[in-house]
Amino acid sequence: MSIFSRISINSDNFMASAVGEHGIREEDLIAQGDRLDGLRERLRIWRDGKEPSFLGLPFQTDLDEIKTLGNRMLKRFTRFIVFGIGGSSLGGNMLVQTLGRRNDRRRVRFYDNVDPITLESLDRIDWNETLLIVISKSGNTAETIAQFLTVLPRMERELGAQCVHEHVLVITEEPKGALQQIAERLEIPVIPHPAVGGRYVVLSAVGLLPAYLAGVDIDGVMEGARAMADRCCQKDIRENPGLWQGAAQYLLAENGKTISQWMPYSDHLTLVVDWYRQLWAESLGKHDPQGRERGLTPVSAKGVTDQHSQLQLFLDGPSDKQFTFLTSPDLLTAGERIPTRFADLPAVKPLVGHTTGELFGAEFLGTRETLSRRGRPNRTLSLLQGDAFAIGELIILLEVETVVVAELMGIDAFDQPAVEESKVLTRKYLDEMKTIRGL
Amino acid sequence: MSIFSRISINSDNFMASAVGEHGIREEDLIAQGDRLDGLRERLRIWRDGKEPSFLGLPFQTDLDEIKTLGNRMLKRFTRFIVFGIGGSSLGGNMLVQTLGRRNDRRRVRFYDNVDPITLESLDRIDWNETLLIVISKSGNTAETIAQFLTVLPRMERELGAQCVHEHVLVITEEPKGALQQIAERLEIPVIPHPAVGGRYVVLSAVGLLPAYLAGVDIDGVMEGARAMADRCCQKDIRENPGLWQGAAQYLLAENGKTISQWMPYSDHLTLVVDWYRQLWAESLGKHDPQGRERGLTPVSAKGVTDQHSQLQLFLDGPSDKQFTFLTSPDLLTAGERIPTRFADLPAVKPLVGHTTGELFGAEFLGTRETLSRRGRPNRTLSLLQGDAFAIGELIILLEVETVVVAELMGIDAFDQPAVEESKVLTRKYLDEMKTIRGL
Numbered sequence: 033m034s035i036f037s038r039i040s041i042n043s044d045n046f047m048a049s050a051v052g053e054h055g056i057r058e059e060d061l062i063a064q065g066d067r068l069d070g071l072r073e074r075l076r077i078w079r080d081g082k083e084p085s086f087l088g089l090p091f092q093t094d095l096d097e098i099k100t101l102g103n104r105m106l107k108r109f110t111r112f113i114v115f116g117i118g119g120s121s122l123g124g125n126m127l128v129q130t131l132g133r134r135n136d137r138r139r140v141r142f143y144d145n146v147d148p149i150t151l152e153s154l155d156r157i158d159w160n161e162t163l164l165i166v167i168s169k170s171g172n173t174a175e176t177i178a179q180f181l182t183v184l185p186r187m188e189r190e191l192g193a194q195c196v197h198e199h200v201l202v203i204t205e206e207p208k209g210a211l212q213q214i215a216e217r218l219e220i221p222v223i224p225h226p227a228v229g230g231r232y233v234v235l236s237a238v239g240l241l242p243a244y245l246a247g248v249d250i251d252g253v254m255e256g257a258r259a260m261a262d263r264c265c266q267k268d269i270r271e272n273p274g275l276w277q278g279a280a281q282y283l284l285a286e287n288g289k290t291i292s293q294w295m296p297y298s299d300h301l302t303l304v305v306d307w308y309r310q311l312w313a314e315s316l317g318k319h320d321p322q323g324r325e326r327g328l329t330p331v332s333a334k335g336v337t338d339q340h341s342q343l344q345l346f347l348d349g350p351s352d353k354q355f356t357f358l359t360s361p362d363l364l365t366a367g368e369r370i371p372t373r374f375a376d377l378p379a380v381k382p383l384v385g386h387t388t389g390e391l392f393g394a395e396f397l398g399t400r401e402t403l404s405r406r407g408r409p410n411r412t413l414s415l416l417q418g419d420a421f422a423i424g425e426l427i428i429l430l431e432v433e434t435v436v437v438a439e440l441m442g443i444d445a446f447d448q449p450a451v452e453e454s455k456v457l458t459r460k461y462l463d464e465m466k467t468i469r470g471l
Numbered sequence: 472m473s474i475f476s477r478i479s480i481n482s483d484n485f486m487a488s489a490v491g492e493h494g495i496r497e498e499d500l501i502a503q504g505d506r507l508d509g510l511r512e513r514l515r516i517w518r519d520g521k522e523p524s525f526l527g528l529p530f531q532t533d534l535d536e537i538k539t540l541g542n543r544m545l546k547r548f549t550r551f552i553v554f555g556i557g558g559s560s561l562g563g564n565m566l567v568q569t570l571g572r573r574n575d576r577r578r579v580r581f582y583d584n585v586d587p588i589t590l591e592s593l594d595r596i597d598w599n600e601t602l603l604i605v606i607s608k609s610g611n612t613a614e615t616i617a618q619f620l621t622v623l624p625r626m627e628r629e630l631g632a633q634c635v636h637e638h639v640l641v642i643t644e645e646p647k648g649a650l651q652q653i654a655e656r657l658e659i660p661v662i663p664h665p666a667v668g669g670r671y672v673v674l675s676a677v678g679l680l681p682a683y684l685a686g687v688d689i690d691g692v693m694e695g696a697r698a699m700a701d702r703c704c705q706k707d708i709r710e711n712p713g714l715w716q717g718a719a720q721y722l723l724a725e726n727g728k729t730i731s732q733w734m735p736y737s738d739h740l741t742l743v744v745d746w747y748r749q750l751w752a753e754s755l756g757k758h759d760p761q762g763r764e765r766g767l768t769p770v771s772a773k774g775v776t777d778q779h780s781q782l783q784l785f786l787d788g789p790s791d792k793q794f795t796f797l798t799s800p801d802l803l804t805a806g807e808r809i810p811t812r813f814a815d816l817p818a819v820k821p822l823v824g825h826t827t828g829e830l831f832g833a834e835f836l837g838t839r840e841t842l843s844r845r846g847r848p849n850r851t852l853s854l855l856q857g858d859a860f861a862i863g864e865l866i867i868l869l870e871v872e873t874v875v876v877a878e879l880m881g882i883d884a885f886d887q888p889a890v891e892e893s894k895v896l897t898r899k900y901l902d903e904m905k906t907i908r909g910l
């Protein structure tokens with residue numbers, strides 16, 4: 033069993049020994065291990081592929097198939113558009129932005145909304161050069177269908193109706209879903225969406241095909257994911273980062289830290305948080321068996337920018353937050369050096385001779401220490417920029433943490449029972465649209 | 472006194488009559504009016520310019536000066552870069568993105584971080600074509616100085632040292648600040664930063680000059696701002712939207728709704744929330760006179776996208792949120808019409824004949840009604856896309872609301888006492904950088 037890792041996880045500042053009364057005690061954390069026996073058993077079953085699950089994906093997804101298809105598409109097209117929303121876009125977009133090669137990631141673009149003004153930019157697409165990937169697990173997602181059906185007439189005009197199917201790929205699961213039906217009628221190839229919930233599905237074609245098209249090392253991602261999946265099956269909670277980190281966040285939430293405040297110090301890593309927000313919010317925000325409203329609110333800030341926007345609240349506001357920093361040590365050695373020229377000025381002197389990367393790192397360390405001194409529990413996840421292996425580890429770590437918190441709260445991490453009502457009401461309002469004049 | 476308005480404010484769903492126990496009662500709201508007598512007096516003093524303040528800016532800022540300068544720069548340059556962080560960039564960036572003309576807003580770019588990888592893109596700037604605007608109220612902001620001083624040698628190489636001053640504008644207040652000193656030595660023109668806190672300063676050259684360079688109708692913005700400033704000086708709390716909306720949010724916070732969850736339904740309006748987050752977090756997140764930790768956490772989501780990410784939590788999670796929707800009724804009539812072609816499929820049928828804009832609107836109405844049915848207090852701010860007058864109103868409304876909540880909490884809306892410690896620690900870590908090998 034591999035214990036090799038390229039991600040550093042430091043949760044010392046979650047502990048009472050570091051941050052006082054707002055932190056947690058090691059013995060309480062270890063005690064959660066017993067409550068997780070059942071889940072640990074299920075994690076092994078999932079990893080070993082005995083039941084379909086997110087934890088089996090790193091072992092089961094056929095990368096050769098994705099690469100063969102991807103290479104074919106890369107030969108034929110220079111632009112790639114993804115229509116999808118929620119789990120159908122967040123994971124792929126994260127991989128493209130964090131790991132895509134600079135010039136390659138630009139050629140993959142995600143449309144995850146139906147704002148009609150934003151959709152106008154679809155008018156300017158040269159469809160001869162473009163592949164469209166339409167993703168919906170159910171095949172019935174209203175937004176995705178609307179995007180696809182409104183763009184279809186234009187594609188047919190530009191390409192000829194008989195050629196459209198060469199410019200579209202569909203990823204869907206449900207054979208009776210509208211997307212599958214439309215694909216069959218138009219002879220569009222369909223890639224099966226695995227039987228895994230949308231927010232846990234990034235390590236399948238859903239996330240990996242767009243990633244591969246942007247030059248992402250998907251082998252590296254999957255190696256890292258497998259390594260972390262193995263670590264998260266370890267028996268001893270002290271050796272198992274998923275159990276340890278999940279239980280720690282659960283205990284902090286029980287102690288009133290119900291906002292999970294993320295603060296990536298790395299512009300490239302901000303989309304990790306966008307992906308994580310769905311995972312965390314949809315999995316944990318629901319009623320427990322006693323009918324209590326549970327859930328932690330995931331919030332994104334950005335270092336250093338939001339030191340000048342949110343830090344005052346983080347330091348002096350209510351102690352309702354637990355913090356996760358996400359950063360890259362190699363940023364320390366990057367950047368231009370600040371010249372000595374104005375060193376006589378008091379505000380310039382401390383900066384002189386340092387790189388912008390060193391300033392970036394010092395700001396992070398200063399912010400983290402200030403938060404810790406004020407008793408604000410925080411942890412740091414640290415990985416090299418563009419390290420596919422580490423991102424693979426991070427994905428599995430955060431997924432397992434989520435499942436662990438759900439288990440300890442006594443809720444189902446894999447359903448989303450509340451959103452159906454909103455979909456019914458959307459249809460009702462669509463029916464009434466003719467009589468609606470304003471918002 | 473003008474009562475003309477182009478922004479619709481609907482807070483019916485804040486009320487107990489609409490959302491039950493989690494809402495507030497009109498009589499409690501009206502009763503807050505008496506507690507706000509002192510503030511109302513100050514609001515008038517501020518508006519009338521008897522003390523320097525954000526509320527005087529719409530009446531005092533010299534637009535002709537900004538336009539004359541802007542026109543000169545537009546003749547000479549095709550690209551504009553702004554260095555600034557926090558209040559020095561968020562307001563300007565909001566105006567550029569919400570009101571800039573499509574092709575014009577691309578020529579203004581804000582750098583609000585010192586991530587060294589992001590800063591690499593500065594290498595590709597053609598300085599012959601570019602004006603740099605450097606903004607810092609104190610003139611001592613480490614990040615902004617670092618950006619400026621690392622870019623300066625490249626500018627001198629490209630332009631010749633004697634020409635750099637023609638390509639830079641500085642906006643700063645403090646005569647002893649480093650930025651003022653550097654500007655004087657390099658003969659760079661300085662525009663005074665008004666004596667108003669950075670997060671309240673958007674309606675001065677700080678926000679309006681970048682906006683004007685992106686084609687924003689800054690006259691319209693200021694007209695709207697003046698109209699709302701007048702409304703927010705009304706005596707009767709029922710006629711005064713700043714007092715009414717601020718007091719309502721305060722009462723909701725007292726009732727446990729301490730997360731201010733924004734959900735713009737309009738991609739163009741998302742940056743309004745980024746600007747608002749600083750205003751709200753830095754103004755309200757602090758100790759009250761009794762030493763209690765106060766503050767509401769501002770959080771941004773995006774409609775409809777985050778219906779597929781956060782809505783489950785909003786509906787079934789803890790009742791710790793109050794919601795603000797921000798939308799544009801004209802989106803309803805925009806967008807392509809969904810063709811009838813696959814109307815036999817059950818998931819397509821309800822969509823057929825509707826535009827993507829109608830779907831967008833129906834999703835918003837469905838989400839709002841679902842939240843209301845679950846007793847989640849919410850309000851809707853509605854304005855036409857690209858309406859400068861309405862954005863001016865919105866800016867003043869949100870600023871006054873913030874000040875009202877601070878007054879009712881008994882805290883100072885204009886300081887940020889906690890962030891100094893983090894700056895001291897940043898300098899300490901910079902000194903130690905040679906010994907730091909990782910993060």
